[in-house]
Amino acid sequence: MIDKSPETPFLVVDLDAIALNYLTLRRLMPQARIYYAMKANPAPEVLSLLAGLGANFDTASIFEIHQCIAAGIAPERISYGSTLKKEKDIASAYQLGIRLFAFDSLGELEKIAAHAPGAKVYCRILMNNEGAEWPLSRKFGCDVDMAYDLLLHSRKLGLEPWGVSFHVGSQQTDPTQWDKAICTTAKLFSALKQAGIKLQMVNLGGGFPGKYRAETAKIETYINTITNAMHRYFGDDIPEMMLEPGRSLVADAGIIQCEIVLISQKSYTDNKRWVFLDAGIYNGLSETLGECIKYRIRTPHDGTEIAPIILAGPTCDSADILYERANYQLPVNLKVGDKIEILSAGAYSNATSSVGFNGFPPLKAYYI
Amino acid sequence: MIDKSPETPFLVVDLDAIALNYLTLRRLMPQARIYYAMKANPAPEVLSLLAGLGANFDTASIFEIHQCIAAGIAPERISYGSTLKKEKDIASAYQLGIRLFAFDSLGELEKIAAHAPGAKVYCRILMNNEGAEWPLSRKFGCDVDMAYDLLLHSRKLGLEPWGVSFHVGSQQTDPTQWDKAICTTAKLFSALKQAGIKLQMVNLGGGFPGKYRAETAKIETYINTITNAMHRYFGDDIPEMMLEPGRSLVADAGIIQCEIVLISQKSYTDNKRWVFLDAGIYNGLSETLGECIKYRIRTPHDGTEIAPIILAGPTCDSADILYERANYQLPVNLKVGDKIEILSAGAYSNATSSVGFNGFPPLKAYYI
Structure with a gap:
């Protein structure tokens, strides 16, 4: 508690509110594994709160992985979600027990194969980020055609082709963007299945909004859209789902x-x-x-x-x-x-x- | 010296090059007082180098002033160049011996009058920043009409109306921008003289370029333009000149x-x-x-x-x-x-x- 207001400027974060946001999301989507995108707020207080509540962690660098490990988070709860990793950082992560890695290019896949043999990999596909207030479109992901080839290739490299990720953009105000992305993803799953690869996981990314000046839909609307789309496009064969909320857990x-x-x-x-x-x-x-x-x-x-x-x-x-x-x-x-x-x-x-x-x-x- | 190259990324700064840049500028314009805009690179190594060579310091906050004082720089070599200062920071600076303050509004002038009685003040006038790669136009300075009134008013508030500052924009590629600014400044000096106020100083700001991708004129060209304009517009009655180089001393x-x-x-x-x-x-x-x-x-x-x-x-x-x-x-x-x-x-x-x-x-x- 703060007895006397300190000199401005400063940020005050209500940990109970973060816990509530996390528990609400888990309640609304119990079938998904939640990976907190810790870049949104990597404070030790936030990490240990969410770790205690059972969250997993999406990390953007080896430094964030070290922070998680230092906070006592087990490596199987950590995803190395950056598609841009130095070879030595991949090797360090692997040595620490990390087995889940993102990629979106041949170059990255080859680095992972060399330094994290046998790891689970998921390919990020490129989405256009219509409706996002902080769009992420251009820098991350590759075309679906390329993702298909790379996921096939990953097995030849001794990796485990695990899934597909996308990100509809941060502070995404249009829930239907997930519908489009899930549709694309399901087609990719199906094409790879015909080629003999059964992917296991869809990483639905982040993008759920904070409460800024413009009104946004409720989190329930987002989750309903996602759940409906998963059923519509995957039918009875719904894969494991990852969510990577950052902003929506901590902003408000x-x-x-x-x-x-x-x-x-x-x-x-x-x-x-x-x-x-x-x-x-x-x-x-x-x-x-x-x-x-x-x-x-x-x-x-x-x-x-x-x-x-x-x-x-x-x-x-x-x-x-x-x-x-x-x-x-x-x-x-x-x-x-x-x-x-x-x-x-x-x-x-x-x-x-x-x-x-x-x-x-x-x-x-x-x-x- | 670095024995073995550390892990990237890192910045290496050649202090001799900074010294040379400073001494060159001093040689080209011996009649001006050079205030290093320390925000460009506030490293203690840079401060003590330039302090040792006789530089003065342009500061953007009370924190930078504390850094200067801690480096042994005398308060009369420090200008509090921000036009946005908290009252308590003005008071602290005054207590530390700072007597030179920038302003561009009535609100700021009144704060300075209240907390730094008798201080020298200079008014920043608004320039359009054509030709600058990092323009500064909109945020700082006021119209010349308002500057005239505020400088008049400063004396009524018990302050010493000391001069006028402008900034043609950082990485300014067009030396003739100083000509325009000096012309405007000289007219303001003259108008105030008729009203009984003899200003003493023109602060020519910074803006001299670093060597980036596009070619720029040599520093000699900038100095010649400035010197010629000072003679053209001020005649035989050239006031004290301040320069506030930041980028041009440290970038290259x-x-x-x-x-x-x-x-x-x-x-x-x-x-x-x-x-x-x-x-x-x-x-x-x-x-x-x-x-x-x-x-x-x-x-x-x-x-x-x-x-x-x-x-x-x-x-x-x-x-x-x-x-x-x-x-x-x-x-x-x-x-x-x-x-x-x-x-x-x-x-x-x-x-x-x-x-x-x-x-x-x-x-x-x-x-x-």
Whole structure:
């Protein structure tokens, strides 16, 4: 517990809320194995909470794997979900007991075969990320044709072709995107079955939303869409399912407390106030880059008259503008020193802080 | 010295090169006071080198001021150059002996008056940043009309109206931008003189370039343009000049050593290779955001046949794509494990690293 409010900015994360989110997801989809995408918030407090509740872990690097192992998480509960791994990191992971690896290219498959012999591998297929507020389309995955060949090839390399993964994009606002992806995946399963390979697992990725400014469907709607699609496209032969929630478990559990440093105008004809906070893209709010994630903001004057603003962070860097085109409005009688709350800020916030750009320390975080 | 090359990625900074850049600038413009914009690279090694050579320091936060004081730099050599300061930080700086403060708004001026009575203040005016590869235009500065009123007002508040600052944008490729800014500044000096205020100082900002992919004019060209403009617009009554170089002192002194983690294609019809490095926007290459800064890249196969690539970093985040539209080409026979050098990477690189997003540690740096 925090006795006295520390100096802003800081993040407060409610661990009970994370537990509830995890247990809700498990209840809604008991047949899926949940792998927490720990990059969203890798705090030891979050890891040990979720480990205690039985979660598995999706890791993005050997460093995250080391963190999991250090937290006492057994290697069979860890997936090495990055499709970009150094050979020595694959070897280290294998030595630590990790047996589940993602890939999306021939080069990666060959590295895994060389350094993790016999491991289970799953191929990430490329999805277009329509409807996602933080799209992931271009960088990860390969075409289905190529995935087919690579999964066939994986067996020749002595690996166990285990499944297929996709990711419909982070903060995906359109649940039907899973339907499309599952349809594609089922066809790939079927084609490989005809070629003598029986895949065992569909990794449905992450993408479930946090509560930002725009309304999104409820988690139940997402799960229903997914469950229905699995039945529709896989019939009675439903494979093991992996889910990789990150944002949806931790985002809504966190609030960034910050403060107004300055309110100003650039000219006498300026019709928008500039509001400067002590938190910005380099110390907790990197997801506002490109104005992608539109946080809900609470002020001490909510309910009073509002007017348009431009919101910016504290550094001497012009990239540190949070919202300029997203039509944010805040109360007219905001003043310097007012405490501001950035809601649903538990994901990709302190984890992406800079080491201290402009001298500002990384966003502090308190887990209660 | 580094005996054995450490594991990539890492930054190596040649301190002699920084010293040479500083001494060159001082030789070319002996009449100006040089304030190193330490946000570009705040390493203690860089601070003590430049402090020893007689530099002054432009700081962006109270934290940077503390760093300077801890390095033994006298407060009269420090400018608090941020236009966004908390009241308590102004008070702390004043208590530490800082007497030179930037502002660009009434709100900031009133805070300075309250917590740094009698201090010298300079007003930042808004410039359009045409020609800058990392523009700074929108966030800082106010219109000249407003600057006039605020500088007048500063005296009523018990402050010493000291000067005017502007910034033509970081990595400014067009030296004539200073001519325009100095012209505007001289008119403002003259208008204030008629109102009974004799300003003493022009802060010419930073913006001198590093050597990236596009050719830029030599530093001599920039200095000549500035010197000529000062004479043209101020005549015989040239005020004190401040320069705030950051990038131009440290960028070319640094090289990021990294490694190719994967080379892949997304489909059989893909005509571009994806090349993935172990350094990306979260661990050293944040200035590639929006493909603004286009680094020169050295490979072990330079001089052999090249072909288009997309270059990306190591995290499971799609924002971590370095160059996709900037038409980079690299040798056809690049392979996984090849060592790659990112040249002129001494500025805004390790300083902007994340604390460990996706588990990847902040970019290590070696100062030799």
